[in-house]
Amino acid sequence: MELVGPESLWLWIGTIGMTLGTLYFIGRGRGVRDPKMQEFYIITIFVTAIAAVMYFAMATGFGVTEVVVGDEALTIYWARYADWAFTTPLLLLDLALLAGANRNTIATLIGLDVFMIGTGTIATFAATPGTRIAWWGISTGALLVLLYVLVGTLSEKARTQSPEVASLFTTLRNLLIVLWLLYPVVWILGTEGTFGILPLYWETAAFMVLDLSAKVGFGVLLLRSRSVLERAVTPT
Numbered sequence: 001m002e003l004v005g006p007e008s009l010w011l012w013i014g015t016i017g018m019t020l021g022t023l024y025f026i027g028r029g030r031g032v033r034d035p036k037m038q039e040f041y042i043i044t045i046f047v048t049a050i051a052a053v054m055y056f057a058m059a060t061g062f063g064v065t066e067v068v069v070g071d072e073a074l075t076i077y078w079a080r081y082a083d084w085a086f087t088t089p090l091l092l093l094d095l096a097l098l099a100g101a102n103r104n105t106i107a108t109l110i111g112l113d114v115f116m117i118g119t120g121t122i123a124t125f126a127a128t129p130g131t132r133i134a135w136w137g138i139s140t141g142a143l144l145v146l147l148y149v150l151v152g153t154l155s156e157k158a159r160t161q162s163p164e165v166a167s168l169f170t171t172l173r174n175l176l177i178v179l180w181l182l183y184p185v186v187w188i189l190g191t192e193g194t195f196g197i198l199p200l201y202w203e204t205a206a207f208m209v210l211d212l213s214a215k216v217g218f219g220v221l222l223l224r225s226r227s228v229l230e231r232a233v234t235p236t
């Protein structure tokens with residue numbers, strides 16, 4: 001049975017956007033010799049490359065399945081969660097390296113993130129509306145704690161960096177906070193939330209715009225200035 005509907009338009013735009021982003025970051029990263037600076041390029045290239053193949057998987061009908069909730073069958077793009085499980089920790093790693101965070105802070109952030117995506121995945125596959133909302137609440141709680149660490153410990157650390165690095169950190173952190181908070185909103189309003197407010201077509205468009213902004217937009221801002229990255233990796 002064919003599961004992918006007219007929303008495939010957005011999935012193809014996502015595939016192309018992530019592919020172009022990947023190629024752009026590879027192009028920019030060529031010629032970077034400093035191993036510490038290369039880390040940012042390697043991480044960001046993996047983020048968009050993973051998203052490109054997961055979008056391709058969704059657009060071609062591999063990354064999609066059905067979940068029965070009550071007497072309703074929901075179309076679930078499971079490949080999103082496979083994507084996010086790998087790419088959200090990598091995005092946080094980018095930001096943590098920019099801030100100069102220590103291992104404990106990095107582990108805390110990534111731990112909370114894996115917890116968030118893990119419980120969010122359970123929410124997506126849960127069989128009753130009530131349990132879906134409950135798991136969504138647990139996952140959103142983890143997101144809020146994660147953002148709290150970002151605004152607290154991580155921002156404090158970033159303030160000890162040079163002014164240029166600290167300012168780039170603040171820009172990326174604020175972008176991340178706004179975009180990441182919209183994911184649970186789209187999920188609960190969309191088909192997964194079972195309230196039937198946002199149809200699958202528009203939900204898919206919304207996630208595509210969020211994903212491109214949170215990955216390609218974030219990466220462009222991060223890798224735009226080589227001189228700022230140089231400062232970030234130079235011990236002061």
Ligand code: RET
Nearest residue numbers: 120139140143180183184187211214215
């Ligand atoms: C889910 C549903 C359950 C509640 C919460 C969620 C959060 C998802 C987030 C995803 C971020 C994805 C990014 C992708 C990059 O392209 C799983 C939707 C809190 C925050 C940044």
